[in-house]
Amino acid sequence: MRLFAGTPFDRPPVCERCGKLEEECACPPLPPPKSIVPPEKQTAKLTVEKRKKGKLVTAISGLSAAGNDLPALLTRLKSACGAGGALDGDTLEIQGDHRERLRMLLTTAGFKVRG
Numbered sequence: 001m002r003l004f005a006g007t008p009f010d011r012p013p014v015c016e017r018c019g020k021l022e023e024e025c026a027c028p029p030l031p032p033p034k035s036i037v038p039p040e041k042q043t044a045k046l047t048v049e050k051r052k053k054g055k056l057v058t059a060i061s062g063l064s065a066a067g068n069d070l071p072a073l074l075t076r077l078k079s080a081c082g083a084g085g086a087l088d089g090d091t092l093e094i095q096g097d098h099r100e101r102l103r104m105l106l107t108t109a110g111f112k113v114r115g
C-alpha cells in the first residue's frame with residue numbers, strides 16, 4: 001500500500017526526472033554509480049621517493065582513479081599521518097616517509113600492499 005492511499009494525495013508514481021507517470025517515462029536509465037573496486041582486489045604499491053631539496057614523499061600507486069575515490073582516500077591518509085599530500089594522476093603522495101603507517105592503514109582498509 002502506498003503512503004496516503006485512498007486520499008487525494010494518492011498519486012500514481014511519477015518519474016522524479018521528467019515528472020511523467022512512470023509507465024510513460026522515457027528517460028534514459030541512470031548511469032551506473034561510480035564503480036568502486038573492492039580493496040581486496042587491488043594492490044597498492046608503496047615507494048618512498050626523494051623530491052627537491054631532499055624531501056621524501058611516500059607514493060602510493062596501483063590504485064586506479066576509476067575504481068577508487070582517490071581524493072577521499074588521500075584526505076583520510078593525510079590526516080592519519082598528520083602530513084600533507086597530493087594527488088598526482090592516479091598516484092597518492094604523502095609527504096615524508098610514512099611507509100609503515102600507510103601499510104598498516106591500507107591493509108586495515110582491505111587493500112593488498114606491496115613495498
Ligand SMILES: [Zn+2]
Nearest residue numbers: 015018025027
Ligand atoms: Zn522520466
